[in-house]
Amino acid sequence: MAAGETAMAEGFVRGARKAGVDACVYLPDSCLTPIIRVFQKTQGVTMVPCAREDEGVGVAVGLHLGGRNPVCLMEASGIGYSGLILARAQVQRTPVIIVASHSAGAGEPFDYHSASALLSEGVFSGLGIRYEVATSSRGLEGLIFRVVQTSQGQRTCFGLLIPPFVAAGADS
Amino acid sequence: MNRIEAMDVVAAARGAAAAVTGPGANSGLLYEKADRPATLYNMELGYASSVALGVALACPQRQVLAIEGEGSFFAGATILSTMWRLRPQNLVVIVLDNEIWGTADGLEPTATAFGLDLARLALATGWDEGNVHPSADVSTFRGHVEKALRGGGPHLVIGKIDPKQDSTSASGSRARPKRHILDCAVLMRDALAGDD
Numbered sequence: 001m002a003a004g005e006t007a008m009a010e011g012f013v014r015g016a017r018k019a020g021v022d023a024c025v026y027l028p029d030s031c032l033t034p035i036i037r038v039f040q041k042t043q044g045v046t047m048v049p050c051a052r053e054d055e056g057v058g059v060a061v062g063l064h065l066g067g068r069n070p071v072c073l074m075e076a077s078g079i080g081y082s083g084l085i086l087a088r089a090q091v092q093r094t095p096v097i098i099v100a101s102h103s104a105g106a107g108e109p110f111d112y113h114s115a116s117a118l119l120s121e122g123v124f125s126g127l128g129i130r131y132e133v134a135t136s137s138r139g140l141e142g143l144i145f146r147v148v149q150t151s152q153g154q155r156t157c158f159g160l161l162i163p164p165f166v167a168a169g170a171d172s
Numbered sequence: 173m174n175r176i177e178a179m180d181v182v183a184a185a186r187g188a189a190a191a192v193t194g195p196g197a198n199s200g201l202l203y204e205k206a207d208r209p210a211t212l213y214n215m216e217l218g219y220a221s222s223v224a225l226g227v228a229l230a231c232p233q234r235q236v237l238a239i240e241g242e243g244s245f246f247a248g249a250t251i252l253s254t255m256w257r258l259r260p261q262n263l264v265v266i267v268l269d270n271e272i273w274g275t276a277d278g279l280e281p282t283a284t285a286f287g288l289d290l291a292r293l294a295l296a297t298g299w300d301e302g303n304v305h306p307s308a309d310v311s312t313f314r315g316h317v318e319k320a321l322r323g324g325g326p327h328l329v330i331g332k333i334d335p336k337q338d339s340t341s342a343s344g345s346r347a348r349p350k351r352h353i354l355d356c357a358v359l360m361r362d363a364l365a366g367d368d
Contacts, residue, residue: 023229023350048258051250058219059254062192062226065212065361070226088216092357 001034004169008137009034013042015141016071018130020149023070024047025056030071031101031167053078055087060096069152071144076102076113076120076161083109083123086157090127093155097147103133103161124159132160137169173310174337177267178268179205181314182239185321189255189264190364194240196274197340200347202239209363210234210315212356213349218248225255225294228263235262235321239355242269242290242330243282248346251289252297255326257305266317270341294328308332325362 001009012035022047023041026032039045046068047066050056053074060070071119079086079100102108124131132147134140144160151158165171175197183206190210193199199213215223224311232346245267255263271285272278284290291306303326305316313331320327351359 003185018235042290048226048229049254055219055248055251055254058222058248059226059229061219062223063230064226065223065357066190066227066230066364067361067366068230074214084216085219088219088353092212092354093356117362 002169004137005034005061005167007168008140008167009038010143013038015143015145016148017042018070021071021148022046023068023122024073025050025060025063025070026073026076027056027078029073029075029101031162031164032099034167036073036081039109040163052081054081054085057089057096057098061085061089061094064094064096069148071097071099073099074149076100076116079123080119083127084121085127089129090129090157091107092154095155097151097153098146098159099162100159101162101164101167105133105163107163107165115117119161120161122154129132129157129159131161133161133163137166140166155165173308173331173333174212175268175270175333175340176201178205178313178333180205181310181317182237183264185317186237187321189235189237189321190360191232191237191239192220193226194244194281196241196343197346198239199349201340204347209359210263212353212360213351214353217244220244220358221251221255222248223257224262224265225251226261228260229258232260232262233243233332234302234364235264238263238265240267241274242267242271242284243273245290246283246288248330249293252294252299261323261325264320264329265326266329266331268331268333270335270336270338271340272341274341275343278343285361290330291328296360299328302315303327305329306332334343
């Protein structure tokens, strides 16, 4: 991992742990893998690798019902698969937190991410799920803390989109 | 075996197990026969088993049931590999397979009517034969369910339901849970609080 990625990932996990996150449901993703690697080395975090993002959201719903506080890490394409189970989570007030790479904003150079970038904010908006787009790797620690705080306090799903330049720690 | 006989078996064996049921007839029957606070009814198509897996991982001291029809289970069948990868010993997945989509007039066949074998699918995703339990009669099904609920999971119990004897196939003729899904989620989390 590059130094910027390491600092970004460590800050993210520090903030998540401070907020009480104790499980990480994930599919690997080029932007978010540094965070997955730090979670894997962190004691007290249950790691759940999945075959599809929507089954991962289902697992996260179950983890929360069983008293745990998970986050789901995925490429934004997985949000498209997850529409139905996210809607169920929202209706039954199970606060699933989705952390995904790519947004519809600046800093997305590759055409093959266009669909992912288009759908993530569309699904969140369509389902009434609040979301934030990270703009600073150094601010991620506080941002994920506040996302977890709001998600759990308001019993609502919440999205956090991390563009590639933020995930790379190349924003400063 | 018909669905009501199968759900009588599940109800008698359930004990304090948490349960997540898929959409359709199984939800109403479990509500009528063995309702408990730790139950989520009518989970969306394809997700009862994945939600149950999450509950099982969160609460390793409690038995956890997923109960789905074959249409719903196959729609989310990637969960087979994830369940086996994580292997929670307290998870039991029960699939009641009548080879018909349980909606509308109950006449549309599912994939198992054309040769899909869910037991072989589980084996192909890595499951051991000792954890996969196909059954077509009540006595065998009862034995599998009771044994699976004693632990050593994950277990996949597949109960073949005779479509000619399944009076619950059409959506207009079935019982439904009388608790809202929001209340189910609140009750379930409360009932499982302290399990770990």
